[in-house]
C-alpha cells in the first residue's frame with residue numbers, strides 16, 4: 033500500500049491540527065498507511081520514535097486546538113545535506129515515498145530542496161551501503177505536497193495561510209481589552225503585532241479595529257510621516273476620541289529600510305503631543321489559543337485535498353502547494369510558489385516596495 037508521512041514545521045499556527053486530522057482521515061479512507069513525524073524536520077532527521085504510524089482515532093478531538101499536536105521545531109540539521117540524507121534514510125526504511133509538510137515559507141522551501149535532491153541522496157545512501165538497490169528502486173521517487181501553516185499570511189500560492197485568521201481574532205480581543213483601559217485614562221497605545229516581514233496582520237487588524245495609524249513593511253511611510261501621524265492623532269482627540277491606537281507590524285521599516293520600532297513611535301507621540309503613551313507587544317499570544325471557525329474549515333478543506341493530491345501523485349508529478357484562491361482549494365506548483373515568495377522578499381530587501389506589494393496582492397485586502 034501507499035505510505036504517507038505528515039509533519040508540521042516552523043512556527044506553529046492554529047489550523048495545523050484541523051489540516052492534520054483531515055489529511056490523516058482522508059488518506060486512511062483511501063487505504064493508505066499514514067505516519068506522523070513528531071517535532072518537524074528534527075523528527076524526520078532523528079527517526080526512531082519520532083516517526084509513528086497513526087490511526088483514524090489518534091486524531092480525534094484535535095480540530096479546535098491551537099498549535100500542533102505532533103510538535104514542531106526550527107531545525108538546523110535539515111538545512112545541511114547530511115541531515116537531509118539521514119531524513120531520506122528514515123523514509124526509505126519505512127517505505128514512505130509521500131510526504132506532506134505543513135509549515136511556513138522556510139519549511140516549504142526546505143521540502144522543495146529535499147525533493148530536488150532525493151535521487152542524489154538515495155545514490156549516496158546506496159553507495160554507503162545504508163540501503164540496497166531494491167529499496168532504492170522502490171522509493172525512487174518522492175512526492176511532496178505543501179500546506180501553508182503560518183500566522184503571517186506571507187506565502188504566495190494561497191490567499192490565506194492557516195492560522196492568520198485565528199491570530200487576527202487574538203489581536204482584536206487584545207484591542208478590545210486595551211480600548212477600555214486606554215479610553216479610561218485617555219492614553220495612546222502602540223500595539224506591536226507579529227508577521228515577520230509581512231504586514232498582513234497589522235494592516236487587516238488596523239482596518240478591523242479602526243486604528244488611527246498603521247505601519248507595515250510593504251508600504252514604508254514617506255519622510256515626515258511622524259508629523260502627519262501626530263496631526264491625525266490630535267485631530268481625532270479634538271473630535272472627542274478619548275484614546276488613540278497605532279498598530280506597528282514587527283517588520284515595519286521606513287523609506288530607508290530602517291526599522292520603525294514601537295519605542296520610536298511612542299517617543300514621537302510623547303514628545304510631539306504629550307500623550308501618556310503605552311506599548312503592548314502582543315508576541316506569541318497571537319499564535320496561541322483556540323482555532324477560529326474559518327481556520328478549522330479551511331484546515332479541513334486543504335488537508336483533505338492534500339491527501340488526495342499526494343496519493344494521486346506518481347513519478348512524473350512535481351511537488352504541489354495546496355492553497356486557497358478565491359475561496360477555491362487549488363493545487364499550484366510548489367517551486368513556483370517558493371520562487372514568487374522569495375521574489376517578494378528580495379524586492380522588499382532592495383527597497384522595491386511597490387513590486388513587493390503587487391506580488392503579494394493575493395493575500396492583501398484590495
Ligand code: F6P
Nearest residue numbers: 043136182183184226227228319
Ligand atoms: O512566522 C511566525 C512568527 O510568529 C512570526 O510572526 C515571528 O516573527 C516569528 O514567528 C517568531 O518566531 P519564534 O516563535 O521562533 O520566536
